[in-house]
Amino acid sequence: MSRFRLDQMMPTLAGTWLQRPEPFDPEMGFEGVGIDSRENLKDYVFLAIKGERTDGHAYLSAAARAGATLLVVEREVDLSDLPPAVGVLKVDRTRAALVRLARAHRRSLTTTKVIAVTGSAGKTTTKRLLQSVLAPQFAGTCAPRSFNNDIGVPLTLLGASPRDRYVLVEIGTNAPGEISRLAQLAEPDIGVITMIGHSHLEGLGSVAAVIREKAAILNHLREDGWAIINADCPGLRDYLKPVENTILFGEAEDGDLRLTDRGEADGGWWFRINDRTRFRLALPGRHNAVNALAVVAVARRMGLNEQQIDEGLSRATAEQMRFVRQRVAGIDLFNDAYNANPESMVAALDTFVELTSDASRRILVLGDMLELGDQTRMLHAELGERLIKLHRSAPIARSILIGSAMHAAAEVLTEAGMSDRLEYIGELDQQAAARIAASFESGDAVLLKGSRGMALERIVDEMGPSGRNQTNGGAVLSTAGGTPSET
Incomplete structure (x- = not known):
C-alpha cells in the first residue's frame, strides 16, 4: 500500500495541473516526497525547491528519470522532455507546499512519538545516540545528517510511517523565530534542549537571545508532552514555567539526572547517574556523557529498561567529521x-x-x-x-x-x-x-x-x-x- 495518495494530497498542495498524468488515476499512490534528483525517486513526489546554490526546476527531467511520478513546481516549465505519465503540478511556492504536506502528515502520526532535539551543541550527537538506543527496540525514523532547517524538518516528518513508534527530529536556527516555526510544525511529544552557548550570534545577537530562541521549542509541545532540559544552563529555567512535565539533566546539583562520575574501561567509556546507575558509552568526553543523560531520560519515557539503554549507548558511532x-x-x-x-x-x-x-x-x-x-x-x-x-x-x-x-x-x-x-x-x-x-x-x-x-x-x-x-x-x-x- 502506498504511503501517500494523490486525492488526499491535492487539497493540501492546492495546485493547478500543467500536465495531468496519463492515464489519470485520482487515487494514484506515492512512496515518498523528495527534493534531490540524484536519489532514487521511484514513485515519489518531487518538489522543485529553489535554494541558494541550485534550483530544482532545472532538474525536472532528471527527477523523472530517477522515478518521480509527480513533479511539483512554482512556475511555468518546459514540458517537452517529460513523459506523459509524469504529472506536473504548479503551486504558489514549493517550500510552502512542502511544509503543508509535512503538517498534514504529522497530524496523521497519531501513535508515533515525535522527539525533537535542539541546542547550540550536541544536537546531532544526541540524536545519533537516541537512534542507537531506540532503533533496536522500535520501528522509527531518524533525521539524516543535520536535517534541521525548514527543508530538513518537513522531509524528516514526511519520511515517517504511521507504523513508526518514534520520529527523531533535529531543529536548528540561524535567525529569531525559526525554532518556533519548526517546532510548531513538528508538534513534539518530547522536546530536548542540549547545551546552549555562543552560536549563531550573528543572527541572534546574544547568548540570552540564543536561550530564548532555543526555548521556543517548549511552546509547541503536545499536551502532556515532556521537556528534557540541560540543567547546566540556568537561563533556560525561566522558560519552564508553562511546562508541566520536565526532566533536568547535567551536572547541576538539583538536576533530576546528574552526571556524578565517568571513566574509561574495556576500550570504551562509562558514566554514572545520581551516584547509582552506571551505563557504558561508546563516545568519549564529559560533554558526551552529559548528552547521554538526555538520551537516558528519553529512553525511559519510551519504556526502555536500563539494559536496553546501556546496550544502545555502547554501540553508538560518531557522525562524519564530528570528533x-x-x-x-x-x-x-x-x-x-x-x-x-x-x-x-x-x-x-x-x-x-x-x-x-x-x-x-x-x-x-x-x-x-x-x-x-x-x-x-x-x-x-x-x-x-x-x-x-x-x-x-x-x-x-x-x-x-x-x-x-x-x-x-x-x-x-x-x-x-x-x-x-x-x-x-x-x-x-x-x-x-x-x-x-x-x-x-x-x-x-x-x-x-x-x-x-x-x-x-x-x-x-x-x-x-x-x-x-x-x-x-x-x-x-x-x-x-x-x-x-x-x-
Missing part, C-alpha cells in the same frame, strides 16, 4: 572539522588532551569559529588565553591557527611568548593544506576543529586515500569517536 578518531599513516587524527563554536571548541580540546597522553606530539589545527557577530574578536582572543593554559599543562607541540578571526588568538599566543609553537595562516588553500598535511609525523596526535565554512577536511584529503575515505563518507566505527561539534 571522529582515525589512524592515517601512523598519525592519530581527530577529525572534528564539521563545525565549531566556543563551547564545542573547549569540549574538543579537553577531550583531545584526555585521549592523547601517549602521543609523541600533540598538534592543534584550529579554524575560525564563524557566525559570532560583534563578539568574534573577543571570543577568539579568549580561545587564545585557553590555548596558553593548554600549552603549559598538556603540553601542545604546535598550534596551527587558520582564518582571519583566528588572528586574535594568534596575537594572544604571540604576546605570551609562544610564537615558536605557533603557525598562523590567514587563508587555507590547497597548497597550505598539502604543506600542513606533510608536516605531520607518525606518532603525532592531531586535532582538526573549525566551522563548516573553513573546510578543514581539505587537510585530511591531502593525507592520502585513507584520509579521503573518512571525509567522503567512509564509516568510522571506533569507540574513540565522539562529537563535540554541532552548532
